[in-house]
Amino acid sequence: MSDRRFDHLRLEQVRRRFGDKVVLDDLNLQIAGGEFVALLGPSGCGKSTALNCLAGLLPLSGGSIWLDQRRVDTQPPEKRGFGMVFQNYALFPHMSVRRNVGFGLAMRGTGRQETRRRVDEALRLVQLTPYADRLPGQLSGGQQQRVAIARAIVIEPPLVLMDEPLSNLDAALRLDMRTEIRRLHQSLGLTTIYVTHDQEEALSLADRLVVLREGVVQQVGTPEELYRSPVNPYVASFMGYRNLLPMTVTGRNGDEATVHGFGIELTGMARGRFDTGPATVAVRPEDFVVGVEPANPQNHIRIAVEVVEYHGREQAIQARLPEGEVLRLRSSNRVSRGDTVSAWVRHDHVLVFGEQLDGPPVEVAAGPSAGVAANDSAPSTAGAPS
């Protein structure tokens, strides 16, 4: 078995094809021991494939994986000793919850007393002590998911791979388990790679995020870096920029760019090298200030409110720009359907990307502020041919 701790896990040019389809394209990533990394991306972008490659369940089509100086991609999964929480749980249906959780310890030849103590502890952590003697088929989906988590962490592996481990839990339990996973990670020093498509989960849990799109890494960085400075509209869409408007750049002044479209003019922070031409403008709904007349007319627009949803303290508003496009806003100032109101957004809350959202999944050329994404992993090159 592998040693508990390691300095670095390195993925070098890891690539995986299914037939002709490249599902993981030259994945380069370096993860420090003890780090919590979230893999973020929409359904089908290759997250599970990446985990399976790491765990040794799928052979690589190219590249290598290193644990410090040890090459692990040539080892079978049972020799790697990584814990894995499967997306479909993969609990052994013929074994009780207790035996499921104890399976990894049994394989390691852990003594009976020790096994019992650690299994009890793990079951307590996932709040399943009363269910220890049931079969998995007699548990709810969320309970099964927690058994899967307990089974993976009870062996205290050097690296835990979690494939959407909280997807089936209700909101309250999800928050509890999220805290629990974070706590486990810290107290056991487990290095964790966590797959999710939930932005909030990724931001709140991870030390670093990796955003994937069709198997290509888009950006790697701390939650703060990604949240503040997404490198392209795609990453922005994952970081809460729900308004992604195709507009046209009419002026560029250093870091700032002015864009036109849909009957409005906005000034925002330019991301990337461009002077004029088509661009994507990203704004978060909550960055708008609605219904207040600002002193400065810059970034001041008028919108027609179409849908208002009550969200407690705030309202979620769907409105239309003078020339058609839909805009989403949040506001604590009450508005109602049919109103025409003014909205304002600070220019540093507006991001202007010199590319289309629907463009090919490529890494943007490093712009003036792309330095924030700096880390020790090499960004993949644009549209690398196979």
Add this chain to the structure above:
Amino acid sequence: MTVAPPAPAPARRHRPPDPRAHLSHRLAERGIDRTLWLLLPGVVFLVALFIYPLAYGLGLSFQPLKSTDPLYNYKQFFTDHLQRDTIGTTLRISLPAALVNVIASVPIAYRMRGRMRGKRFITTMLVIPITLGTVLTADGMLKFFDPAGGWFNKTLFALHIRTPDQPVLLINNYWGVVISLIISGFPFAFLLILSYLSGIDPSLDAAASTLGASPRRRFWQITFPLLAPGLAITFCLTFVLAFSVFPSAYLVGNPTSTTRVISIAAYEARSVETNDSKASTIALIMAVIELLVISVVLFGRGRLYRGSTGGKG
């Protein structure tokens, strides 16, 4: 004496809500719902082709030709060692044949459970014997294993493993029948086991491997327990096929001694002695023995986990 005031009449207009579930829900809980009609064709066939002949044969077996004692045929069968021994002979042939079929199928099916190059070709090759039929198989065996001119022995002679005066005898004896039963029973066993195996979710194996289980332990602790109920069923089916062996016992066996199986005894009673009553008796004894073996196997199976195996079914 005081007269109790009349109790107020209960309001009858509103029926109190019945705390129990609706009748249809309670019936469904016991497995009674409209899908029961799906059993109808099966029940019709069962009655027409199984229950009726069985009852008829049972009646016949208690009406012996040569005696007034209704149990005469049964007593006769168990006292005549020529008859009685056919039970042992049949079991000696059919049990090993069924066991070999199951045991040989498991590793091949295990290797082929996932996606694999040439899987369809190999499956087709393994299944061809089904289409041949016992008689053709027996004919082929007679030629192939012929002690003098068959390829099998010729090869052994050429390799100096055997000399022509000591050929390996694999026909007209016990081994001939066993081999023939394996050839004809294997495809059934293999196909059944392959489908049971593909019903087991492959991610269970993957999960066990990430938990540190070697391939051997994964097989014995994960795959095998989930497969075992299927193996029991497969064993029963191939056993029944082998137990009623008749053509190969005649054609590639030694039907007067070592392969005088119980179906031969029944056949002789019917066709040679024209004693239908005796033949029915033997057929019933045959059925009872099969039932006994199957019950033992299924009793063992009842102690296994038989729930979902999480696969594509």
